[in-house]
Structure formats: C-alpha cells, structure tokens
Amino acid sequence: MNFEYTDKVKQLRSQLADFMDEVVYPNETVYENQLREASDRWTVPPVMEEMKQKAKQAGLWNLFLPDSELGAGLSNLEYAPLCEMMGRSMIAPEVFNCAAPDTGNMEVLERYGTESQKERWLTPLLDGEIRSCFSMTEPDVASSDATNMETTIERDGDEYVINGRKWWSSGAGDPRCRFAIVMGRSNRDAPKHMQHSMIIVPLDTPGVKVLRMLPVFGYDHAPHGHAEIDFTDVRVPAENMILGEGRGFEIAQGRLGPGRIHHCMRLIGVAERALETMCSRVTNRVAFHKPLSDQGVIREWIANSRIEIDQARLLTLNAAYMMDTAGNKVAKKEIAMIKVVAPNVALNVLDRAIQSLGAAGVSEDFPLAAHWANSRTLRLADGPDEVHRNAIAKQELKAYTKVPVKQSH
Amino acid sequence: MNFEYTDKVKQLRSQLADFMDEVVYPNETVYENQLREASDRWTVPPVMEEMKQKAKQAGLWNLFLPDSELGAGLSNLEYAPLCEMMGRSMIAPEVFNCAAPDTGNMEVLERYGTESQKERWLTPLLDGEIRSCFSMTEPDVASSDATNMETTIERDGDEYVINGRKWWSSGAGDPRCRFAIVMGRSNRDAPKHMQHSMIIVPLDTPGVKVLRMLPVFGYDHAPHGHAEIDFTDVRVPAENMILGEGRGFEIAQGRLGPGRIHHCMRLIGVAERALETMCSRVTNRVAFHKPLSDQGVIREWIANSRIEIDQARLLTLNAAYMMDTAGNKVAKKEIAMIKVVAPNVALNVLDRAIQSLGAAGVSEDFPLAAHWANSRTLRLADGPDEVHRNAIAKQELKAYTKVPVKQSH
Amino acid sequence: MNFEYTDKVKQLRSQLADFMDEVVYPNETVYENQLREASDRWTVPPVMEEMKQKAKQAGLWNLFLPDSELGAGLSNLEYAPLCEMMGRSMIAPEVFNCAAPDTGNMEVLERYGTESQKERWLTPLLDGEIRSCFSMTEPDVASSDATNMETTIERDGDEYVINGRKWWSSGAGDPRCRFAIVMGRSNRDAPKHMQHSMIIVPLDTPGVKVLRMLPVFGYDHAPHGHAEIDFTDVRVPAENMILGEGRGFEIAQGRLGPGRIHHCMRLIGVAERALETMCSRVTNRVAFHKPLSDQGVIREWIANSRIEIDQARLLTLNAAYMMDTAGNKVAKKEIAMIKVVAPNVALNVLDRAIQSLGAAGVSEDFPLAAHWANSRTLRLADGPDEVHRNAIAKQELKAYTKVPVKQSH
Amino acid sequence: MNFEYTDKVKQLRSQLADFMDEVVYPNETVYENQLREASDRWTVPPVMEEMKQKAKQAGLWNLFLPDSELGAGLSNLEYAPLCEMMGRSMIAPEVFNCAAPDTGNMEVLERYGTESQKERWLTPLLDGEIRSCFSMTEPDVASSDATNMETTIERDGDEYVINGRKWWSSGAGDPRCRFAIVMGRSNRDAPKHMQHSMIIVPLDTPGVKVLRMLPVFGYDHAPHGHAEIDFTDVRVPAENMILGEGRGFEIAQGRLGPGRIHHCMRLIGVAERALETMCSRVTNRVAFHKPLSDQGVIREWIANSRIEIDQARLLTLNAAYMMDTAGNKVAKKEIAMIKVVAPNVALNVLDRAIQSLGAAGVSEDFPLAAHWANSRTLRLADGPDEVHRNAIAKQELKAYTKVPVKQSH
Secondary structure, eight states: OBOOOOHHHHHHHHHHHHHIIIIIHHHHHHHHHHHHHSSSSSSOOHHHHHHHHHHHHTTOOSTTOBTOSSSOOBOHHHHHHHHHHHHTSTTHHHHTTOOTTHHHHHHHHHHHOOHHHIIIIIHHHHTTSOEEEEEOOOTTSOTTSGGGOOOEEEEETTEEEEEEEEEEEETTTSTTEEEEEEEEESOTTSOGGGSEEEEEEETTSTTEEEEEEOOBTTBOOTTTOEEEEEEEEEEEEGGGBSSOTTOHHHHHHHHHHHHHHHHHHHHHHHHHHHHHHHHHHHHHOEETTEEGGGOHHHHHHHHHHHHHHHHHHHHHHHHHHHHHHHOTTTTHHHHHHHHHHHHHHHHHHHHHHHHHHGGGGGSSSSSHHHHHHHHHHTTTTTSOHHHHHHHHHHHHHTTSOOOOOOOOO | OBOOOOHHHHHHHHHHHHHIIIIIHHHHHHHHHHHHHSSSTTSOOHHHHHHHHHHHHTTOOSTTOBTOSSSOOBOHHHHHHHHHHHHTSTTHHHHTTOOTTHHHHHHHHHHHOOHHHIIIIIHHHHTTSOEEEEEOOOTTSOTTSGGGOOOEEEEETTEEEEEEEEEEEETTTSTTEEEEEEEEESOTTSOGGGSEEEEEEETTSTTEEEEEEOOBTTBOOTTTOEEEEEEEEEEEEGGGBSSSTTOHHHHHHHHHHHHHHHHHHHHHHHHHHHHHHHHHHHHHOEETTEEGGGOHHHHHHHHHHHHHHHHHHHHHHHHHHHHHHHOTTTTHHHHHHHHHHHHHHHHHHHHHHHHHHGGGGGSSSSSHHHHHHHHHHTTTTTSOHHHHHHHHHHHHHTTSOOOOOOOOO | OBOOOOHHHHHHHHHHHHHIIIIIHHHHHHHHHHHHHSSSSSSOOHHHHHHHHHHHHTTOSSTTOTTOSSSOOOOHHHHHHHHHHHHTSTTHHHHTTOOTTHHHHHHHHHHHOOHHHIIIIIHHHHTTSOEEEEEOOOTTSOTTSGGGOOOEEEEETTEEEEEEEEEEEETTTSTTEEEEEEEEESOTTSOGGGSEEEEEEETTSTTEEEEEEOOBTTBOOTTTOEEEEEEEEEEEEGGGBSSOTTOHHHHHHHHHHHHHHHHHHHHHHHHHHHHHHHHHHHHHOEETTEEGGGOHHHHHHHHHHHHHHHHHHHHHHHHHHHHHHHOTTTTHHHHHHHHHHHHHHHHHHHHHHHHHHGGGGGSSSSSHHHHHHHHHHTTTTTSOHHHHHHHHHHHHHTTSOOOOOOOOO | OBOOOOHHHHHHHHHHHHHIIIIIHHHHHHHHHHHHHSSSSSSOOHHHHHHHHHHHHTTOSSTTOTTOSSSOOOOHHHHHHHHHHHHTSTTHHHHTTOOTTHHHHHHHHHHHOOHHHIIIIIHHHHTTSOEEEEEOOOTTSOTTSGGGOOOEEEEETTEEEEEEEEEEEETTTSTTEEEEEEEEESOTTSOGGGSEEEEEEETTSTTEEEEEEOOBTTBOOTTTOEEEEEEEEEEEEGGGBSSOTTOHHHHHHHHHHHHHHHHHHHHHHHHHHHHHHHHHHHHHOEETTEEGGGOHHHHHHHHHHHHHHHHHHHHHHHHHHHHHHHOTTTTHHHHHHHHHHHHHHHHHHHHHHHHHHGGGGGSSSSSHHHHHHHHHHTTTTTSOHHHHHHHHHHHHHTTSOOOOOOOOO
C-alpha cells in the first residue's frame, strides 16, 4: 500500500483548493439565491454554467474518469483527494463535471457503449452540455435485492418496449437532463443474474412520464431532483441496448464500484467541512463563562470526529488502491467496507456539529442539515448498509469450512 | 408509583383513539394537499378548523391544562397517554388545542397572568381562536446558557421598550398568531437569575419585524413556521409585563417543566407510530426470498425499539407522577432525564424505520422523515442534551461531599 | 401499573438495609480473607454460616418464594426492591437463602415436586442446610437452542439411567451441594418440546464425576464454582423424575421466568452500587487542578448511568407486576426485555465506574471487576441477548399479517 | 504514506508466522500447565526459556528496537506487522524478547543511559537474561495527571533516597526481574514538567518491599504480575539517575510513544485472532437448524469486526509512518488516536467473539476472556482514553483562534 501523492496530484490539489476558495465557496449563496428567486425551482442557476466554464478553462474537468484518454487519466487513488475536496460543497461536483449520476453513466458508456452511443450521449456529457439519470430503483419492491426488479424491456422488431415504474431517478428534474439509463428485466427465463438489461431511454420518448419529484427530508434538491417516472409502452431503437441483452448485472457491477467509492470520497470531504464548522463555532461561542471548546464533552466529539474521519479516509484510500492494483472485482470487500463506513462517519460528524451549533445547525445558515439529509440517503443508495455488511461477512467467512448440518427434523 | 389509568383516562383514551382513526389520520393528506395547493404556504388549511370544531364538540379540548377549571383538570400522569396519542400525528396536537408553544403560553398566563391579561390573551387561546409564540432564543449567543440573553426590556414611563433579535419563535408564521411572550433582560444589575423578564408583545406592534422563516432540515413547517424576529424600539403597555420585572427565570422554570414533558409524551407517540410503520412494512416486503421481518438484523431493530420505547414511556410516567405528587421543582431530575431520553429514543426508532423502508423512508410517503427532523430539534430546544445531562449529574453528585482541592501547585 | 411499596415491603426494606450495613458489607473482606487463608478454596468461609444464622433469626429468609406458605409470601413486585438490595453484594443472596441456582430449584420442587421429593430435597434447601445445582448447558452444542441438548435420561426398570456431559453447573463446587437437577432427552420420538425431562441426581451417585471447575474471566467463584460434570451410566430411582417424563421444557418455562427476573433485580443493585462507587471516587480524586467530578465527560457518564438504571428498574418492576397480575406466560415479552436490558446496563455502569477509577477499577480493591465478570455471564446465561431479542421481535410482529411469499425459485 | 512491506519485512513475517505455528501456539497450553503444576505461580515455566532459545537462534530477537545496531534495525512501520503477529498470543512477545515493560526500559537505557548503565542493565535485558519493571503509577493519586506523582527522589551525598508507594509495577512478580525504573519528584521547586526524575532501583535494595500482586479481573498474570511496591528510605548510587535530575517527563515522552504503539500493534493481533476464533466457531455451531454463521446478527458482528480491525490497522500504520518520518513529537496526535482506537476495537471484537461462543467464551478454553481482561487495562494504562481524546481535540483546535471571553457577568 503506497498512498503517497504523486506530483501530478499535488499540483491538481493545489489548483483545486484555490478554485474552491475563489470560485465555489463564494458562489454557494449566489446559487441558492438564484434558485430561490427563479420563477421555477427546476431551472439551472446561471452561476453554475459560469463556474463550469471557469473549471473547464482551468483544466479541472472530468477528473473522475480513470485510465482513459477522455478524462484526466487519474487512478482511483489519485482521484480520491480531489473528489474529497469537491465533496465539501454540494454544488462543487457539477462544477467540475464530476457529479453523480452522470459520472457513473459516462463510465458505463465509455466502457460498454458502442461508438454511436458514445458519439450521441457520451460526448455531450463529457462536454457538460447535457445531463442524464439512472433508473434502477422501483417503488413496489424491496430494491435491496436487485433481482426483485419488475420493469420489463422487451424486444419488438427493431425496438425495445419498456414498461414499469421507477423512482429515485436522481437528476431527472434538471432541464438539461436528456436521457435515462434504464435497467429492467428482458430475459425472464435466463439464470437469475442474466435476466436484466440496461438501455438508453431519451426522456422525450413518448410514454415517459415524470410523475413527481421526491423530497429528501424536506429538501427538493432542485434543480437536480429525484423523480418518480412512469414508463408505459416506451419504444426505443434496439441500438440503445447497452452491451447486450441480459448483461445488466454485469454492467451494474462495473458501474457501482467506482460510483460507490466516489460517494465515499465526497463524504470524507463533507465530514471534514463539518468538523471545521464545529471547531470554528465552538471556539467562538461562550456559555457558562467559557468557550464551548473548553467543554470536555465537546472535546470528545472533536476527538472522535478526527479519529473517525482519518480512519475512513485511510480505508477509502486503501479501497482505491486495491481497485487500481487488483481490480474492482477483487476489491469488492474493500468497496463494501467503505460503503458502510463513509456515510455513517459523515452522519456522526454532522450530527455532532449540529448539536454543537444549537438551533443554527438544523437551519439553512450552515451546510450541516442539508449535508446530513444527503448523507443519510447514502446509507440506502447503492444498497443499504445491511446488505453490504452481509456481503463483507460472506467474504470473511469464505476461509472457514462449514460442517454439514443434519437436516433431521 | 401508581401508574394505573383512572376510569376517566380510560374513557378519554378510547374517545381519543376513535377520533384519531376517524378524523385525524384520514385528514393528514388532506391537510398536506390543501397546504400545497394554497397560493401561499402561510395560510391555514381549512380542514384544520373543521377538525378543531369536531374535537371541541367531542370534549377533546384543552386536555393539557393540569389542575385547572379551565382545562380538563387532568394530572400530568393522566394527560400522558392522551398526549402520547396526539404525538402520533404532526397535525393532531393543534386539533385538540394542545399544541406547543400555545400550551406553554396558556399555562404561563393561567398561572401568572393578571385578570386582564387572561381575558385579553388567555381566553381566545383557550377557545382556539388565536395562536401565540414564545421568543426566547437569540441568534448571536449560545442559548444553552440562558443568562447569555441580550434582548433588553426597559421601562419608560407607562411602557416597556423592547430591543433585540430573537429566532426560533415557532408558530409566528401562522396568520392567527397574535402575540409573542418575549423574554429579555430588564434589570442588568440584579442577581444573575433576577435580571430577566417576560412580557406580552402583540405581533402587530410597530417595530416588530419578522425577518424570515427558518427551515428545519428542508422543512418550512408551514403555516406554523420558525421565525427570526427583529424587535426595534418596540413599545408595549407596562401592564403587559408578566408576574413582575426580573421574574423571567422564575416563570421559565414553571413553564419549562410541563412543556418539556409534553414534548416527551408526544415523542413516545412518534416512536410508537414509527415502530408500527416499520413492522407493517417489513412484514410485507420480500428480499432474498423471505420477508424482511425474517431477517435477524431487522428483528434486533424491532426488539431494541420496543425496549427503548417501553423504557422511555415508564420514565415519562414516572416523571409525570413525580410532578403531580412532589411538584415540578422536586421533579427536576426526573424531567431532565426524560428530556434527554425521549428525543433520542424517537430518533433511534425513526432512523431504524427509515432504514428498513429504504428510500421511501426519507420521502414524504411516510411520516418518518418529517418526524425525524422535528424530533431532532428537540435534542436542542429547551436546552441541549448536554446541559440536561450535566444537571442530572449535578443532582446525583449532591450526596457526595467533595474534599477541598489544594490550589497550591 | 401500581408500583407503590406496600407497608410490608417498606418494613422489610428498612430491616434489610440495616442488615446489609451492619452485617453484610463489613464481612465482605472477612469472607474473602477466610477463603484466601483456607487450605482449599472449595470450603465455605465460616462467616457465611454465621451471617445466615443472623438473617434467619431476623426473619430475612427465603424472601424470594412467591405466593407460598414456605417463603415470605411476597409477590414478584414486592420482592424486587429487596432482591435489588441483595444484589449489591456478591455474598448477600446466600446470606438470605436467596441465591441462584437454589432459588430456582426450590421453586421447581415447590411447584412440581412430589411430597417425598419436597421432604428429602426442598426442606433442607429452605433451611439452608444443603445447596444444589442445575445441569442444563452442554459443552458440545450451541445451548442457545435448548433442543440441541444431547444428554440422555432413559428408563430402565425402576430407575433412570443418565448419560451425558454438562458444564456451567454453577454451585457444584460447594461442599454443601448435594444434588443436581439434570435436564436431558428422555423421549426422542415425541414432539420437539416434549422430548426432555428433568430429574434429581444426588451428586454422590456413582458415575457422576466433576471434571473441572470453569473460571469466569479469571475468577474461580469459589467455593460456589462452575462445574463441568460427566454423567456416565448414572442410575437414580424413577421417583426422582420431576413432574413426569417429557415435561422438562414445561418446567423450564416455569423455572426460568422468576429466575431471570431475580438476576435482573440483583443487577440493578450491582449497577447502583457501581454508580455510588464512581460518584464517591470522582468527587475525591483531583487531576488537572479539579476533582474528576467537575469533568464534563465524567458527568455524562454519571447522568447516563442514572438514566439507564432508573429505566432498567422501572422495566423490571413492570415485568414483575405483569408476572404477578397476568402470569409468567403472558409476561414473557416483558421478562425477555429486562433479561436483555439489565445485564447490559449493569455492564455499562460498571465499565464507566472502572474507567473513572483508573487501574484500581480492574483490581480487587473495589467490587467492580468481579461484578463485571459476573454480570457479563448474564448476557449468556438463561439465553443470550440475541435469542431474547428475537423472541421480543416475534411477539411484536404477531400483530402484523404476513403476505404469502411466492416461492417461485 | 507508503505502507508497502519491504522485502526484509516480508521475509521476517514469513519466518515469524512459521515460528508462531510451530513453536508458540502449540506451547500455549504447555505453558499454562507448567504454571498450574508449579508449587508456586511466581516461577517461570521452563518452556518459556526453551522457546526463547529457539527464537534467538532463528534471529527473531529484539525486533522492536528501532534505528539501532543493538536490535533488528527496523523502523516502526516495519516492526508493526511483526509486532501484530506477536500480539496474537499472550506468551509470544516474551519469546521474542519484545515484551513490555522491558522493551520500553531497553529503549530508555539505549537512548538515555550512560555506558555503565547500559553495560550493567541493558546488555542482560537485550540478552533475555533478566527482566525489569517500570514504577510510575501511584495508588493515592489520580495518575491520569502525571504531575500528581508523590514519590520523592532526594539527593543525599553520593546517593539518592527514594520514598513512596507505587503500584501496577508490571513484571515485578517474575523471579528474573532485577530492577525497576522508578519515577518520582526530585525538584519540587522547578517548573511543573521539570520536577520529576527517573532512576534505576535494583529490586534487592533494602527498603524495597513488594506488598502484594494485583489481580486484573481475577487473573494474576503470573509469573509476570502487577506489584504494589513500597519504597522506604531506599538508597541507590547517584549514578543510577537516568539522563539527569528533573528530566523524568522528557524521558517519559520518549518512552511512551513507541510503548503505546507497540501495545496497539499487539492489540490488532489480539483482535484478528478473536475474529478468527469467532468465524471458526460460528461456522461449526448449529442452532435453530442452521449454522450460527447464517444468522444475520452474527454476520453484522463479523462485518463490523473486519471493518474496525482494518481501520485500526491502517491508523496504526499511519502513526508508525509518521513517527518514522516526522518524529515521535510531531506524531503525537497520531499516537494518541491509535492509543484510543486499538484497545476499544480489540475489546469490541473480543466481546462479540465471547458472545458468539456462549459460555465457552468467558472460560479458559479460548484465549478470549484473558485477552479481554488484558486489553481492558490498556484503556487505562499509559493514560486513559479521555486524556488522549482531550489531547487530540487540543491539537485539532489549535488552528482556530479563540476570541477573548469577557469575564464580566
């Protein structure tokens, strides 16, 4: 394990840090205000496109895409500290064209897409001209077991016909969102993990209907948003199928590894910023004749936060290193581990920060409550904690030989 | 300790349960929809006044007011199971005219108000015609130490002049809200706990300016709301002073005991409903070929929730019993204990319920996320956990004689 | 729920408290020293029999036996505060003839024994002349599932023949221990919960061999001890069978309810004493120029300990009340809940006390470490936490109707 | 951060692993039996010296001593995986002459000792011929604040005279233990951290009296043991003073860093072995018709254990790396962090393992209970968790400027 930063990373970190200070943080309020003053929350605050242009010019663009000529060519380990820094601000990832779910979709298209799919959908995504969403979760079944999925994708001549209901299609609220990658069942009679496919569905296809935008703890996350979408007899050309019928789980495996670790990297950034907010505030608030930072209980929170963050970061770096050196498949235990750890650490630190700020902490005056709500969803998205813990245990137990159980009664 | 229900309570519980089933639960969505469709979120959904009329006719009205001819004459212990039931729905307490902060304000006026104050402000509150708010917390100081308060209330002839900034004045968004009870410093040279007063300030007094409504984890809590209010040279008649100059802390002590325990009772109801939601959902969601309710981890959550709720309820009943039999002052350790326990238990159960529901849990489709955000504020409101824990320890340590510390070194 | 103490209980509590102060606490060290100086640890320190005589004369004897002419005739609720007080000292329960496992064995014999069994075994136990043990747990199987039990009890003419290996037969080290109640499989072909029986086995029967005494975290618990016992072709008269062949689980259900709640009552006493030890010590130890009791972190420990203890006591009283009024069977959820709560609370409080005492806490100078080790076994004895939590969840889920799961694949 | 193993470390790890398998593990029981059968527990089981000879011959000797010609010349980072492996067995560290407190004492002598001190005391320690102890903690004061120390070391001509009471002088029970390094107050009028000295006191000096051996949760830890020692007018030659009068804290700082991290490395090994024990057992125990390893709750324990261990190891490696590259002083926050994390992780994993093994877990049949008791002391030894957390917070808060508090009120 060698987690040392390369010179390239040091250079990018320094540039990115300056950019965050000069462009991103000062525009957080501008962004919120533009959104508040817009006639409709589902519009893009102009400041976002301005920031994107600056980032592109600065070369801080598409840093996420590993091992590719299209992106910055960074390894997961190299990207980690940069992604962490972006995670500190809810608006930052988009500024650098490194926001979910587009990053995952770009990776899928880059890795599994046809030339024509790449030209039509990947290029404008990489350019930051359009956005996309990912339609996997369904309202009527427990999505922790992905084989429950009920949406159908059926071949009919040169087309596929999609029927089903999806929700938590994040990003579908954005007026720039052009297409969804939809996962559904195409081959009911195939073996369990070869029944599903992923297909590209332009959002203006007849039969695609956004039913509502789902709130997260009161936040609408506009203009991004989380959509519930009905697909009724939606017809797309057969060439929109990705990789091939029945290969949905195969793609999901490839997509989810990097997607998960990006979330984790950003969550470390969330936690760091929360700790800074807490430390700064408690140093300057006085109660019972001394600063809050002199209270033993507050100090325990700070120490535990530092400990948890440092451990989570090391675990994330370790997973990134494993992905880079041994591959996403071998690294699946490591990925599952940070997938459990990172959201919980971020939530712990945020909760302590909120508690130490008092009522201000639950309001909009600090980025704590909004980050909390967002981080809370990441104990569920891409599989709940419990499913990942079960997977970790399964890996761990592999080394032990089970004696046969007598099934006598 | 005799926690047995009296016949009167059994009768009221049964009536209340029927009313909740028939009137309150079915109207939760109606209320939300009326609010959503209103031109302005700061209006009262008509269904609320309809429900209030029904509750009044049913005699389920002002149940909270203890030992008084004006209310139902219930003891704290008797009120507990009724208040718990109301807590199950965010709209229920108002239906029965038992909602904070009016209940606390009514208690203050009933106990400490002059005849004329009662006639002008208490009577319409008891009738459910107006609402009120309580302005104590300030944005610029750590309110966990109430002596930090900086708002001034100064005598000037027949008037008092109020200057200062308050926030988290809950309920000030409601168009029916007519007055605030404002706490501020009136006697800077008096002993520490005799410097503050409470005074009635009609919200239409010149100089009272609602600056904004504060969100709680993205929720605006409309039409109730949490206001930041500026008071600049606000003049009210001297007769608006409650109990007398410098007696603010004395009133606060009287007000906070019952106010805190009411919150706790309601939180037990919140937790019970969350547990029901979780149990119902996990029984009917299938993953990996069995209902979630067959998963050992889910079962642990259910068992721990039941254990925590039952313990919290017993502790609440015990505090209520102590208040009834020994007085609010003697019961202060017991009140502090449930003040710490109840919100944390509710949050634990809600969090488990959310996790077991998956993404649906963070949305508006179940009352979990909204209840979570609300319950989270109750680890801060009326004193953060840490201040109460410190007070409990102080009481506990009273029995032990400290040896003098040599201050030599 | 009426937890009020009756006059009888108040009188007994006062007597018991005096007796603890005057006789038990001062003799804890005497007992330890006599044991240390004995030639053999498996002898009874003489001070024990002296204390027993005093307790008997004072009428503080057999208080545990509910609803019976043989004991004090106390209900579970009445016994609770007395049992708690005894739990404060590891030597106290025996002083009052209220120690496990004899209490459980006495209850079994009183409830299910024949007249001749009572005369031969119950009378000397009630008189404190002999002691007994209970042989249920086996080393070769997971005893959390009692149906795993492999020891056999087979009829052969007028005798039963016992074969098997038992361990954690607590009390078998005591030279006064005369018999074991052994549970084993007698009817392999019967329905699952009618295959086992309980039978009285005098320890001097040929074929009974104590293999070793098991330590608990380094403690030998002499002279009581925890024995591993081999039973090879052990023959006892058929009249030693309790209640009848195949009724072992029925007896176990009757035995375990009271046995479990007694443990819990005692654990509350353990926790109270630990909290007192902590409070006393931190008040009088100075570090960094102030008493430890002025440290915020220590105060949190004290507050949390008080909260946990008070909740655990209320939950225990509630279970006792349910047992008294609705019966042990109906109260099984309540019993399971305190069975989980009480040991964990005691361990939490003990751990905090140890930490606040520093190295002294893990030594023999305070009763913390010994109580800790003992309490730790009670998260396993009579069923591990996990089995009880599962049972609680099962009860809770009963109200919810499961939809049928399609067993398609 | 480059945690990659060097070839030298890979080679040593492989050798050490083989040695553990072939020599150490099989002799754990032999060691225990020899001790049990000895006439006196304070004798060294012969198998220990046999194993030491083998280890010495194999070159697995004094691996701990960093940057020195006397030891293996390993950095902290290089030593970490080796020390972890030794930690798996309670008898292993001594086998490789890497056991506390001798390692700390050897480092002190090597770094600060005179040539004559080295010759007389260091050489036989390095050769494994004698052992030593460290006398710092005192029974009468809170040792978390080291400035409380009351033992005096006073110059009298060519000698120093030591008076005081020490306890938890670990290793003093060993018949081979020849000397203690004693810390005490020599210069009462100097600045606070220059009042104490460390001095070598041969244990056969008149006035040195071992009063008793202290048990740890019932374990005597023979023949090592933890002694309470009285020093009355103990006279040693002035040349026994280490480094110089008043430099005790300076030495302590140098000693404690490596000492602490060694404990942490070993604790990772303890946790790994506990996890293995748990996984192995639950795979092979059946309850309720399936192996315990199929229970969701058990799987959560395994997953959480793996997560905690991996994080603790990475944090330990990171601290070691910081010590190697930036020095012990700069690394003090990192050292404090692992000092808090490692014992708590080991205790968590051990507790889960115990719970999953049932009653066997608290006995002597598995190394869990003994490891638990030992690990529990490491939340206190070398400073309790709370003192370290406070230090971490202090470091963290350094970056924030405190506003002056008005001391008016």
